[in-house]
Amino acid sequence: MTTAESTQPITALLDAETVLGIADQVWPSLVGDGEVFVPVPAPPPAETVSAWVDITGPWTGSVVLTCAPATAEALTASVLMTRPPVVVDDEDVEDALGELANVLGGNIKSVLPGESRLGLPKIGSAPSQGRLDDVCRVAGQWRGQFLTITVQGAADAPHAERNEVPL
Numbered sequence: 001m002t003t004a005e006s007t008q009p010i011t012a013l014l015d016a017e018t019v020l021g022i023a024d025q026v027w028p029s030l031v032g033d034g035e036v037f038v039p040v041p042a043p044p045p046a047e048t049v050s051a052w053v054d055i056t057g058p059w060t061g062s063v064v065l066t067c068a069p070a071t072a073e074a075l076t077a078s079v080l081m082t083r084p085p086v087v088v089d090d091e092d093v094e095d096a097l098g099e100l101a102n103v104l105g106g107n108i109k110s111v112l113p114g115e116s117r118l119g120l121p122k123i124g125s126a127p128s129q130g131r132l133d134d135v136c137r138v139a140g141q142w143r144g145q146f147l148t149i150t151v152q153g154a155a156d157a158p159h160a161e162r163n164e165v166p167l
Helices: 016-031 069-079 090-111
Strands: 049-056 061-067 122-124 135-142 145-153
Touching: 016 069, 016 090, 016 135, 016 145, 049 090, 061 069, 061 090, 069 090, 069 145, 090 122
Parallel strands: none
Antiparallel strands: 049 061, 049 122, 061 145, 135 145
């Protein structure tokens, strides 16, 4: 049994710099040489799509990648290394965004304490967040377009009120 004094939310386990460092490692290898995620916030678009993977373990939550549908299509074309003119279908977008979320999630899982499992990638509207102090978000841009990477506690975790990792 743990107490509030001996447990920590995700914000105590990693910070935006760690998430950005992981993105800096992942982006060129998956999205392409010379491609970068820039941590400069952009206004959010009216419509977004998210891809995420769940992490289950001492800390339970999701790693969520969110962008506009047009950005998702451009990311997909870059990940698939297609040349213009290109038409990517919904399945391609699901695969590419899911793979980005999966690799980001796997790297984030590796810096968390304890043994955790990574779920399969999902795509759609972002999952609900848990507590406000259990969220680490890096807002930025890719090719000048809105994109965020969010590590968030699960709203429906068995201990969502205390989604924390023992010290």
